[in-house]
Amino acid sequence: MLSARxxxxxxxxxxxxxxxxxxxxxxxxxxxxxxxxAKNHQVRKQYTIQLGENELVLKELELxxxxxxxxxxxxxxxxxxxxxxxxxxxRKRIEYISAELKRLDGTLQDLEDKQNSKKESVSx
Amino acid sequence: xxxxxxxxxxxxxxxxxxxxxxxxxxxxxGAVVQRSSELRRLQGFVSENSALISLVRSLPDExxxxxxxxxxxxxxxxxxxIHTNEFLVLLGDGYYAERTAKQTMDILHRRGKAMEAQVExxxxxxxxxxAEVKFFNSTAEEAIEGIVEIREEYVEEPEKNxxxxxxVSDSLHSxxxxxxxxxxxxxxxxxxxxxxxxxxxxxxxxxxxxxxSEDNTQENEDTVVRDGDGGSKAGxxxxxxDIEAGHSFSxxxxxxxxxEPKQKLKDPLQxxxxxxxxxxxxxxxxxxxxxxxxxxxxxxxxxxQFPVEAHSFSNKELSVGKEKxxxxxxxxxxxxxxxxxxxxETTGQTLNIVSRGHKVCPFS
Numbered sequence: 001m002l003s004a005r006x007x008x009x010x011x012x013x014x015x016x017x018x019x020x021x022x023x024x025x026x027x028x029x030x031x032x033x034x035x036x037x038a039k040n041h042q043v044r045k046q047y048t049i050q051l052g053e054n055e056l057v058l059k060e061l062e063l064x065x066x067x068x069x070x071x072x073x074x075x076x077x078x079x080x081x082x083x084x085x086x087x088x089x090x091r092k093r094i095e096y097i098s099a100e101l102k103r104l105d106g107t108l109q110d111l112e113d114k115q116n117s118k119k120e121s122v123s124x
Numbered sequence: 125x126x127x128x129x130x131x132x133x134x135x136x137x138x139x140x141x142x143x144x145x146x147x148x149x150x151x152x153x154g155a156v157v158q159r160s161s162e163l164r165r166l167q168g169f170v171s172e173n174s175a176l177i178s179l180v181r182s183l184p185d186e187x188x189x190x191x192x193x194x195x196x197x198x199x200x201x202x203x204x205x206i207h208t209n210e211f212l213v214l215l216g217d218g219y220y221a222e223r224t225a226k227q228t229m230d231i232l233h234r235r236g237k238a239m240e241a242q243v244e245x246x247x248x249x250x251x252x253x254x255a256e257v258k259f260f261n262s263t264a265e266e267a268i269e270g271i272v273e274i275r276e277e278y279v280e281e282p283e284k285n286x287x288x289x290x291x292v293s294d295s296l297h298s299x300x301x302x303x304x305x306x307x308x309x310x311x312x313x314x315x316x317x318x319x320x321x322x323x324x325x326x327x328x329x330x331x332x333x334x335x336x337s338e339d340n341t342q343e344n345e346d347t348v349v350r351d352g353d354g355g356s357k358a359g360x361x362x363x364x365x366d367i368e369a370g371h372s373f374s375x376x377x378x379x380x381x382x383x384e385p386k387q388k389l390k391d392p393l394q395x396x397x398x399x400x401x402x403x404x405x406x407x408x409x410x411x412x413x414x415x416x417x418x419x420x421x422x423x424x425x426x427x428x429q430f431p432v433e434a435h436s437f438s439n440k441e442l443s444v445g446k447e448k449x450x451x452x453x454x455x456x457x458x459x460x461x462x463x464x465x466x467x468x469e470t471t472g473q474t475l476n477i478v479s480r481g482h483k484v485c486p487f488s
Contacts, residue, residue, distance in 0.1 A: 073220065074218070
């Protein structure tokens with residue numbers, strides 16, 4: 001799924017080729033940036049999906065009665081879990097994923113800035 | 125016609141080359157295809173979910189079901205399904221909960237709703253992308269057709285005393301002028317009607333407001349004059365314009381500013397109160413663009429009241445900038461529409477006109 005940013009990255013490559021830009025070193029660096037950004041996007045997408053899933057789980061757990069059985073699938077084993085414990089675990093996971101997403105956002109921003117500055121230095 | 129107006133003609137093809145537009149359209153189409161496959165996947169999930177709901181609903185009907193139990197990858201053996209009301213439902217992320225059939229159905233319902241919301245969002249993004257594709261394709265076609273973008277410096281023509289719209293120059297609008305001349309008179313009459321109506325309303329309001337209106341007019345006159353100065357500086361060329369008339373009214377306050385036409389003030393003024401007559405005389409003599417906050421103003425005399433410029437305004441401050449419309453035909457419709465719609469300010473020094481193929485007027 002091409003997001004707007006990765007699409008932009010591709011257009012940058014295309015435009016570079018279009019103007020017949022030859023210098024291999026700098027173009028390699030730019031490609032490196034583009035690859036990094038794409039990877040970042042991929043990881044971000046994963047995390048976003050997981051975050052959504054965990055939020056659904058939390059909602060369902062809240063709707064459970066106190067005496068309901070909750071199990072967790074760890075490998076091939078279904079392990080009985082305490083409802084309160086499961087709630088806490090899911091909440092912690094949600095926090096962790098949100099923090100990771102923020103970190104990735106920061107990294108992405110850095111990468112984009114570096115890429116832009118590199119592009120400008122190239123075009124000058 | 126051109127009168128030494130400098131202009132640039134740029135074919136749309138040079139700005140947006142057709143190949144690039146096509147490439148962009150293709151890229152977006154690729155995204156659309158991806159989204160549509162995703163959409164199909166989600167719709168599959170939705171249908172699976174509803175099938176599961178019906179199964180879960182039917183299972184507790186019997187104490188036990190006779191079934192063929194899958195054994196390994198390729199074998200089955202006959203068996204019985206017991207505990208038909210107990211379900212281990214996957215909540216997500218490896219968590220299971222033991223629930224009854226009814227509770228399971230509730231969970232599945234909620235899941236179905238969430239998925240449908242996702243489907244709707246995806247459909248919306250797909251619509252946007254498709255609109256983008258259409259736009260790119262149409263741009264490419266236009267570029268191929270050779271449609272040109274014409275930009276001209278807008279030079280304010282010195283207004284002559286004759287009030288006919290024929291004297292309004294500007295070659296670009298001449299064609300439209302000719303077309304719209306016939307509409308002129310109709311528009312003017314309509315305009316007069318509107319102004320007469322406004323005048324009535326103003327009178328009624330004034331009857332209610334009484335003294336307060338006077339104070340308001342005083343204040344607004346001050347602000348207006350200040351704005352007038354700013355406005356007149358904005359458009360230097362028309363210091364000596366003979367006819368300036370325009371009108372604007374703010375929807376918020378139901379006040380309006382009227383720029384007095386310098387000529388033929390007699391008719392409107394006869395209807396105005398004394399104070400306002402005086403102020404309007406003063407405005408005429410100053411020879412600048414002045415605006416007056418008049419509670420009642422007879423803005424009649426449609427024919428000659430359409431000058432080259434109308435005044436636009438910003439709703440909040442009632443400040444008026446200058447906006448030049450090239451010819452009177454625009455004034456009635458455009459100024460009225462502008463007043464009724466969201467107000468905006470234009471500096472109006474250049475006009476960008478993208479001429480469509482069949483409406484391009486040849487420069488003569």
